[in-house]
Amino acid sequence: MKKLTDFEINRKLEKLQDWDYYDDALHTDFEFDNFKDCMSAMNRIAFECEALNHHPEWTNNYNTLDIKLTTHDAEGVTKLDFKLAKAINKIVEVED
Structure with missing residues (x-):
């Protein structure tokens, strides 16, 4: 899996609610x-x-959950991280 460029990541983030x-x-x-x-x-x-x-x-403190996604083998963010982020948003029911 190849690491995405900053440009690619920022474009994908436009369609991904509540992620930085x-x-x-x-x-x-x-x-x-x-x-x-x-x-x-x-x-x-x-x-x-x-x-x-x-x-x-990820870390959990009582009622909060902090999540960090990165692909260690690629040393950065890949399409797989975005796929998981989208799935997480559906599970947690993040609304657009």
């Missing part, structure tokens, strides 16, 4: 009503990650 690009990675965060809802979302995301064989760097 910095430090060679896509970043987002979500806030849920409570810990249980946050953990439920993380579990649903985990199934998608396994299906794509692509795993995020």
